[in-house]
Amino acid sequence: MNLAPLPVPPTLGASIACSARDGVSMAAITDFSRLSSLAQRAQTGDAAACEELLQELYDYVQSVLAARLGRIADLDDLVQECLLGMHRSLASYHPSRDIKPWIHAIIRYKVADHFRALARRKESPLHDEIETPPAPVEAAGHEGNGMLSRVDLRAIVNSLPEPLSRAVVLTKFEGHSTGEAARREGIAEAALRKRLSRAYGELARRVEKQMEAEENAS
């Protein structure tokens, strides 16, 4: 399956630009039965199988995340978080089950956790996380009609209740400090922080839900 090359705008964050320079293979992994077999061997303690599994998963997870989220500042961090999660919870994969839903569920969990973590960070404004326009791309490994749209964060932020949406826009898009944003909103800084926390919790939930719905549909 040939994949359209992902657009690499010059404003990309360092991590993904580095990945592109390294020539990360975006080739699709369609042989999930091989991944399943590697996972079974890894469960027996076979370190070589574990290394091979992680190698294959790394590229796969990276391509899925790039396809779903587009330009994000912490792509490599997020890929490694996903891989760590998969390694730690290898026992939860049962050989009689398809491995693909297991992989994609962990990716969803980690993406949701990533957005929750953003709320706790003052740096890393949200516009670094947004790829515009959110064009549909074919995520690696999704055969047939597996066209998955990018998660349109801007649309999700806009769909939040207005006070929450404004808190995110002021602090993460327009780059105001929480103090400045609170003054503009006419509320205490603590109240604004609470709104931001609620907004990111809701954002994480909606992103996870959207990814799950689209994966089920594909």
Next chain:
Amino acid sequence: MPAKHKNEFIRELAAAHGPTRALWQPGTRAALWFAAVLVVTTAAMLLRQEFRPGFFGQLVDHPMLLAEVASALALTVLAAYAALVNAVPGARMPRPAAAATWVAGALFAAGLVAEFTHLAPESSTLGARPHCWMEVFIYGAAGTWLLVVLARRGWVRFNWLHGAGYGIAAIVPSALMQLACMYEPVHNMVFHFLPAVPVIAVGYVLMRRLARQPG
């Protein structure tokens, strides 16, 4: 965590790798959990005091009592199954099982209400146990704890419904107490089922805590 180079990251992870046995399927674990809780709770209750005299005959003669106890036990095993499925990434509860859980829950709730209007066995103090509420609480908490132990080997994600499922384990002793202790609707509600409510809350809180731990 700053990203490491891909190969270095993978080498480190693979070097720290050891054997890890695949978890049994959620259905198998739920069945084992239920069997263990049922046997241990029954044994603990029998050690303390005999079951109500003639309870088996009442089960045969009063289908409503049988339906109430059976629906409560079915609800516990299905709720445990839902909680364990939720802890497996990518797993989904089959629709028939999900529907059966709601049906069992509805039957159980209807049975609790029907006790007051269509009394199954005659009200009596026969078989009264002095501290039945405490037994319900202690055995129920033990069942919930065991379920949490089983679930935490997976990857628990927060879900309020499944969180309540951890606590619904608490109604195994409540259901058995309907046969072991005196049968009187108000007593049943206050001393057999009400003590399960704090355990349901504890199960919910435990799930929230588990869900915060990264997999």
